[in-house]
Amino acid sequence: MKKNAAELAVYALEQLGIRHTFGIPGVHNTELYDALNNSEVIEPILVTHEGGGAFMADGVSRSARRHSGEIGVLAIVPAAGFTHAASGIGEAFLDGIPMLILSGGVRTDTNNRFQLHGIDQLDLAKPLTKAAYRVGHQNEVVETIYRAYQKATTGKPGPVLVEIPVNLQLFTDVVPTPLPYADYLEQQPVEEDEGLAQLVAQVVELLDSAKRPALFVGWGARAAKPQLIQLAEKLQMPVATTLQGLSSFPHQHHLHAGFGFSPSAVPAAQYAFDDCDVLLAIGTRFSEIPTGSYSAEVPDKLIHVDIDGSVFNQNYPAKVAIAADAEVFMDELLAQLEEKPDRPRHTSLISGIEKRKADYLQQWLQHDSKGRVNPARFFSHLRQHMDDDAVTVLDDGNHTFLTAELYPLAEPATLLTPTDFNAMGYAVPAAIGAKFTQPHKQVFAIVGDGCFMMTCMEILTAAKHQLGVMYFVFNDGELSQIAQAQAMPYNRKPCTTLGKADFEGIAKGVGAQYVAISSDEALNDGIEQAIKYANKGQPVIVDVAIDYSKQTAFTSGTAKSTFKRFPLGQKLRIGARAVMRKLR
Ligand SMILES: Cc1ncc(C[n+]2csc(CCOP(=O)(O)OP(=O)(O)O)c2C)c(N)n1
Numbered sequence: 270m271k272k273n274a275a276e277l278a279v280y281a282l283e284q285l286g287i288r289h290t291f292g293i294p295g296v297h298n299t300e301l302y303d304a305l306n307n308s309e310v311i312e313p314i315l316v317t318h319e320g321g322g323a324f325m326a327d328g329v330s331r332s333a334r335r336h337s338g339e340i341g342v343l344a345i346v347p348a349a350g351f352t353h354a355a356s357g358i359g360e361a362f363l364d365g366i367p368m369l370i371l372s373g374g375v376r377t378d379t380n381n382r383f384q385l386h387g388i389d390q391l392d393l394a395k396p397l398t399k400a401a402y403r404v405g406h407q408n409e410v411v412e413t414i415y416r417a418y419q420k421a422t423t424g425k426p427g428p429v430l431v432e433i434p435v436n437l438q439l440f441t442d443v444v445p446t447p448l449p450y451a452d453y454l455e456q457q458p459v460e461e462d463e464g465l466a467q468l469v470a471q472v473v474e475l476l477d478s479a480k481r482p483a484l485f486v487g488w489g490a491r492a493a494k495p496q497l498i499q500l501a502e503k504l505q506m507p508v509a510t511t512l513q514g515l516s517s518f519p520h521q522h523h524l525h526a527g528f529g530f531s532p533s534a535v536p537a538a539q540y541a542f543d544d545c546d547v548l549l550a551i552g553t554r555f556s557e558i559p560t561g562s563y564s565a566e567v568p569d570k571l572i573h574v575d576i577d578g579s580v581f582n583q584n585y586p587a588k589v590a591i592a593a594d595a596e597v598f599m600d601e602l603l604a605q606l607e608e609k610p611d612r613p614r615h616t617s618l619i620s621g622i623e624k625r626k627a628d629y630l631q632q633w634l635q636h637d638s639k640g641r642v643n644p645a646r647f648f649s650h651l652r653q654h655m656d657d658d659a660v661t662v663l664d665d666g667n668h669t670f671l672t673a674e675l676y677p678l679a680e681p682a683t684l685l686t687p688t689d690f691n692a693m694g695y696a697v698p699a700a701i702g703a704k705f706t707q708p709h710k711q712v713f714a715i716v717g718d719g720c721f722m723m724t725c726m727e728i729l730t731a732a733k734h735q736l737g738v739m740y741f742v743f744n745d746g747e748l749s750q751i752a753q754a755q756a757m758p759y760n761r762k763p764c765t766t767l768g769k770a771d772f773e774g775i776a777k778g779v780g781a782q783y784v785a786i787s788s789d790e791a792l793n794d795g796i797e798q799a800i801k802y803a804n805k806g807q808p809v810i811v812d813v814a815i816d817y818s819k820q821t822a823f824t825s826g827t828a829k830s831t832f833k834r835f836p837l838g839q840k841l842r843i844g845a846r847a848v849m850r851k852l853r
């Protein structure tokens with residue numbers, strides 16, 4: 270049969286169960302968009318900026334139903350489309366989120382020089398993607414997309430680029446009948462988990478001998494949540510999550526201690542992990558944020574389980590390191606533990622966690638917010654109004670850590686947050702991607718005013734598609750996470766005061782509803798009103814006059830422990846500068 274590459278690409282995407290693509294057409298992919306337009310199952314979504322498109326694709330992958338196989342797909346022009354999308358691609362790469370990037374490419378059948386978008390984007394993609402392929406002939410299209418999808422979704426997931434030169438899209442050529450994805454899968458070699466049972470036997474021995482075993486779980490462990498709960502209860506292990514993995518364990522569970530367990534963690538988590546002698550860490554690579562900038566103390570008996578073998582023995586040495594999928598590992602561990610008796614309920618640990626959580630919340634509730642919205646009160650109201658399975662989307666800033674410490678995520682909530690690449694501007698579009706994927710769930714974002722303004726034009730896309738996404742914008746007029754870090758050492762805050770934006774005007778401009786919450790008294794009605802708009806399929810911007818006068822445990826803890834580890838001479842210099850500026 271004779272086919273062009275655009276038709277073949279759409280066939281492959283349909284085979285993979287893709288429902289949406291995100292991007293902007295240009296001369297290098299109008300054929301692809303035309304073929305997408307013919308598809309009865311895929312809807313190509315026009316975005317306002319490819320950066321937003323990449324964050325939407327990330328939101329699709331992170332919120333997709335477990336084992337559905339659905340991942341976010343970009344359909345973009347080469348070079349400029351790719352560089353615009355690069356922030357979202359980089360976030361997906363470092364956070365381990367699968368993504369397929371379909372890009373057009375310059376003509377490969379002419380000798381013309383200086384073509385439009387003419388740079389080698391495969392080179393550009395190298396540090397940002399797991400792999401990048403350029404298709405050489407129409408008959409390679411389908412298998413290249415299958416291979417890219419496999420690469421994106423297996424091992425540590427991540428983004429993969431497939432470039433399809435425009436001439437292959439424009440012109441047809443003879444190709445064999447394209448392979449269905451199920452047939453392609455059958456041809457792939459199956460990898461066995463060799464030696465897992467023996468390694469797990471070592472884990473059982475270590476856990477058996479532990480006085481205070483504890484669990485630390487990241488995003489990579491989220492699929493094993495039921496098994497994690499079972500294990501924690503059987504061995505009475507307190508559980509801390511990473512930031513990205515906030516929804517990997519339910520917060521209302523009596524063994525949930527908090528986010529991280531370093532000196533930057535909330536008191537309940539510091540307490541619960543204080544005398545931990547065996548730590549089982551699953552689906553985390555001990556990166557900067559969850560370790561409180563590497564201030565976390567980890568026992569010698571560390572059992573480290575991760576799908577990506579390259580993360581072991583980097584920041585913290587492991588006693589036992591197991592490269593395995595979290596679910597496969599947990600199933601084997603629970604099977605081997607079956608004969609062992611359950612440990613009796615650790616009442617002092619449980620009441621200790623409960624008390625410290627309650628005290629911490631009280632501290633926040635009692636903080637005088639001087640007429641502005643008290644963060645703890647905001648999150649308590651939000652929890653009362655939102656469904657247990659709502660999707661929460663965060664951005665990067667003080668609002669992120671306030672949510673991590675004060676919003677108790679229910680079961681089966683999902684939380685999306687940009688973590689290691691740490692790209693501001695994530696929340697607005699990622700929430701749109703999540704709502705496309707989970708239209709029947711509530712989707713809301715907690716987003717700082719600085720982050721919001723980076724990508725808020727993307728709400729146009731939500732309005733156009735009648736997506737009732739709720740945006741709670743923490744309006745403090747500052748890039749607070751940085752401003753707070755500047756205040757002490759510099760005694761001034763250069764370049765972190767934002768211009769005064771009119772959020773009601775922005776709402777009008779993008780076709781969203783607007784709600785203002787200017788004090789605690791307005792919380793109940795404000796949140797109810799936002800939910801009403803969202804239920805009618807209208808995106809809504811909720812302008813929250815939040816009080817940022819109290820620091821999170823994370824911010825104050827990390828500042829302290831980072832400073833503590835500076836060389837003495839540098840400590841003195843920085844300390845003296847701060848004192849001099851105060852006296853001046
Ligand atoms: C693209 C990008 N630029 C800069 C930063 C550095 N940064 C991290 S948090 C932050 C402040 C965010 O401000 P805002 O959205 O107002 O949130 P707040 O801290 O006030 O809650 C900045 C500038 C970043 N992470 N990403």
Ligand SMILES: [Mg+2]
Pocket residue numbers: 666717718719743744745746747748749
């Ligand atoms: Mg701010």
